Structures are given as structure tokens and as C-alpha cells.
Amino acid sequence: MKQTWFERAIFFSWYCGIRDCAYCFMSTQPDSKKAVRSKESLLAELLLCKKLGWKIGFISGGIGAFSQTKFKDLLKDMYKVSGEKFWLNIGALTADELKEYLPYTKGVVGSIETVNERIHDKICPSKPMEPYFEMFEDVSKLGLKNAMTIILGLGETIKDFAELKNIVEKYNITKVHFYGLNPQKGTVFEKSDPPSAEYQAEWIKKTREEFPKIDIQCGIWVDRVDRVAKLLKAGANSISKFPILKKFGSKEAKEIERQAKLAGREFRGTLTKLPEIDWDGEISKLDLAEELKEKIKNKLRLYLKKMQKNYF
Template structure:
């Protein structure tokens, strides 16, 4: 049971103004508590590439990549992707979606990765790879629970500016096809690109029209080399306003909020506003660090219990981890490649944990040793 007085204290600590916003968030929090368990989890979006065949969304990191590099050359190796799925499963992270640049993976490549990934996590996966035609959705049906439309914003004029080559219409067709196939539908919305509160009605109407099950509410990350490079970072209150209004409009909607390591302190307010879960934390790189400690602490300030972990590795021997690879329905050569990547990730995570437990003087000394060996 959540301590209501404690939740109110969280709001007061953030010094919300005006009072109308505080009342809005309190109402959203009450609705959330009536419809969901009092838990919070981290969602991991697993990427398969860092390039995109569109590459001109004016807010996106992928738009800053060298134009002379073919997007297919930005693919991650299959073994690194699958090793990450193993870690996510064992640490209790939800898989927000499997994603990457539009047009980077061929359908057969995508199908094989989806098949193995769903085998690893023991359930179907959300897929976010741009608009997907109905025949391909049918092909992926054994492995996907739903599709995510990277809609970004619903205002038609703003959408033309921020996603000039990624119109909404193909996503709308995908949502219709998904409905026919009994697949769930999710979408993304980024706060801070020029939307206004008047756009809320457009967003609500869109969610109703396509019977959206889940929405990812992010706030703009000003990327160097984009038109938003010098834009102001949205405040916690900016992001919370959208979350709270959607929670009130849709009591059972799954709402996921995106943070970043410079916005960890946003988390209590975003959860109190009605978000179910959070993402956009670099969990592999920052696992077991002070920042990861802070994320778990902030996430529980509202009284919710934290599901999974960003700070503790499971009590597994190397042999136990090897068994996770051995049980996969893959050839031995691929298993060996996955094993190598898995232990690369685990060794870095263990290193983070060891550094956190060392006195500062020992960490500095180890850093000097690392520099000598890896200039």
C-alpha cells in the first residue's frame, strides 16, 4: 500500500507550480493506484543498428551519421544483440521494444532475431522498425505481441518539420493492419519539439482512433548536429503534464516515460503523474554505478517497489551464464560468438560494481593501470 502522505511530500519537494498542475498530478496518481499494482520497472529498448535509411528526422541522432556510410553497415552483430537479451531477461528488465533504423534489417534477418529473442525472454516482443506492411506482420506473428509506431508528434504541421520523410499515414495503416491481426499497438511522443497543450486533443483522438495500448512519452534530448542542438531541455513538469493528462483520459493505458542520466531526478514526478515504467537509461554502461543506485532510489520515492535490478548481478556462476547460451536453438558457432559478447558485457558490469565498492584512492590507482595497458 502506498503511503499517500509520502507521495504528497514528493510533490512538495519538487515545488510544483501552479496549483492546477499539482491537482492534475494528484488526480492522475489516484487513478493509477486504482488500476495498477504499486510497482515500477525499467524497460530496455534493444537496438540493432545506429543508422537509418531515412536519416533526416530533425531531432534524431541517426540523422547526424555520415551520409556516405550505408545504413546496413551500422548494424550490430547478432551475437551482441542476443547477449543483451540474455542479460535483460536475467536482470528482470522489461523489453520495451526491439528497434533500429528503418530499412536496415532484411525481413529474414529480422525474423530470425525475433525468433531467438522471444525464445530467450520467454514471451513475444514489441517491434519498432518503422511502418510494417501486413504480410510482414503476419510473418512475424509467432514472435511479436505488438507494433510500436515512432509517431513522435501528432501535430501535422510540426510532424512535417521534425519527420519530413516519415509521414504518419503509413503508421496509421500499420495500426489498422495490426488491429486486424489482433496485435497490440503502441506509439511514441516526444515533448519539447514545439508541440503545444492544444495538441493534447489531437493525441487523445489518435489514441482512441487506433485503440493504442501503450505510449512512450519522451522528452527531447538535444542532439549535436541537429536543429535542436541548442534547444532547451524540457522540464520534469513539461513531461509530467502530458503523462498526467493521458492517465486521466485513459486510466488503463500503459504509459512509459523516458529519462536520461541527467534527468534521473525527474523520475518521482513522472511516476506520480501516472507512468507505469521508465526507459532511456544506459543500463549496460551504467549498471552498478552511483547513477544506477540513484535511479532505483528515485523510482521508489513514490512508494512503489522496484521490479528487476540495475545494481545487482544475479547469484550465477560463469557456468550458469554459459547454460543460458547452451539452451538456445542455434548452431554451436553462433553460441560461441554470443558467449564471447555475453562475458564482455558481464565483465564490464562486474568492473563497475568493483569500482563502486573500492575506496576512491584505489579507483584512481586502477584507472592509471588501465591507461598503461590500454592507451
């Protein structure tokens, strides 16, 4: 049976040096303070992902939240926990930055968001597409992979698929994340309707037909779990965006696993049952400073406690 799985994006901050993308919650926040997560929080979450069978969709956070040196050090410790290289979604990186992060990187994710140039210029005025295209070219030269994110419901139509096809072909895109607009309070999209399941599925279906081997990841939210089977049948490989730490074992999490079965897929990992694991023992094995490992243990206990609220 064909498999599907959950992908977790790991965010290292709630800060962004741009903060003017019209659809984004950060555009409503006046404070530019660099709010970053603790290292133990990130590493505890990574260990959860590894042990519960969740793939890491990408590492992301606000553009400019870390210096290059500090981010490389963070990636090094994250790699020690995951044992795998990461997709990076941290803005348009230069060739020198890419080389610096190379030991811990499998590829980059360009936040293209919409392939309609007119709409893009309007809703992402400080995030032009061209630097991402330049990054894609540099990445290919380094032998890494390219991916991109698309948010449906920003004003584009299915007619814009031709431009997506062009970008995938021109820049050797091997993975596309298809999200649906999640209207944020205080933004121009606050009263907008999110895209329908049929519309999201149409983009996925056309992409699968044009690119049979491409990796397609569909983003859903708590109120959209009933569309999972439709999106998988349309050609998606995996699922993301679901707030699993808050909703582990919930009726919505159970519905995602049920929807996977409806689509004829075997669900890899679990969103509903905590396995019996010696968590302290797993953390003790890590090649990290003892003080940091103790902090990870404490943070992980808090995560597990939160997850068990819906777990019966």
C-alpha cells in the same frame, strides 16, 4: 505495493534509410552503410534483460537495415532467448510484413514523435504519420497491440494533447512512450533546452486521467534521474532510455531505484546488483547452434565486465 520496472529497447542497427528527422543523431551522418549488430551481441543483451528483470520495451533499428527474411530469422532466435513475443518499432509495416512476423510479435510501436501535424511535417519530412495509422488498423485486425512514441520538446504545447487523445481513441493505442528531447550535436535542436520534469509529467498525468488502463512508459536520461518519482507519481508505469549497460551500479542507477521508492513503488529487477548466475550454463540451455552459443558467451563476458566497472 504497486510495482515499476526498467524497460530496455533492443537496437539491432545504427543505420537508417531515412536519416532526415531533424532531432535525430542519424540526420548528421552522411554514411548510409548498413551498420548492424552481430546476432551474438543482440542475444547476449536479451539474456541480460531476462535475468536482471528488465522488460523489453521494443525491438528497433534503422528502417531498411535488414531484409524481411533476415529480420524474421533474427526474431526467431531472439524469441528462443527471451521466451516472449516482442513489440516491433521498425517503421510502418505493411499487412504482409505483419503477417510474416506474427509468430514473434505482440504489437507494434509507431514512431509518431509529435502529434502536431505542422511540426511533424517539418521535422520528419520522410516519415509521415498516415502509413503508421494504416499499420495500426492492420494490427488491430490481426489481434495485436498498438503503441506509439512521443518526443516532448519539439515545439508542441500541452494544447496538442487533444490530438494525442484522438489518436489513442481512434487507433486503440494501448501504450505510449513519452520521451523528452535529448538535443543532439549537429541538429537544429543542438542548443534547445530539454523539456522540464513538470512538462513531461503534465503529459503523463493528462494521459493517465483520460486513459486509466493505458501503459505509460517514461524515457529519461542520465541527467534526468531526479525526475523519476515525479513521473511515476504522475501516472507512468515504467522507465526507459537510461544507458544501463554503461551505468549499471552507478550513482544514477541507484538514484532511479531510490526515486521509485519515493514514488511508493516496488522496483522489479535490479539496476545495481548483479545476481549470482551461471551465465555459461544458461546459454548452454538455449536451442541455438553451438558455434553461436560460444559467441554469445564471449560477448556476454564483455558486457558483464563493462557493467562491473561501476559495481562495488
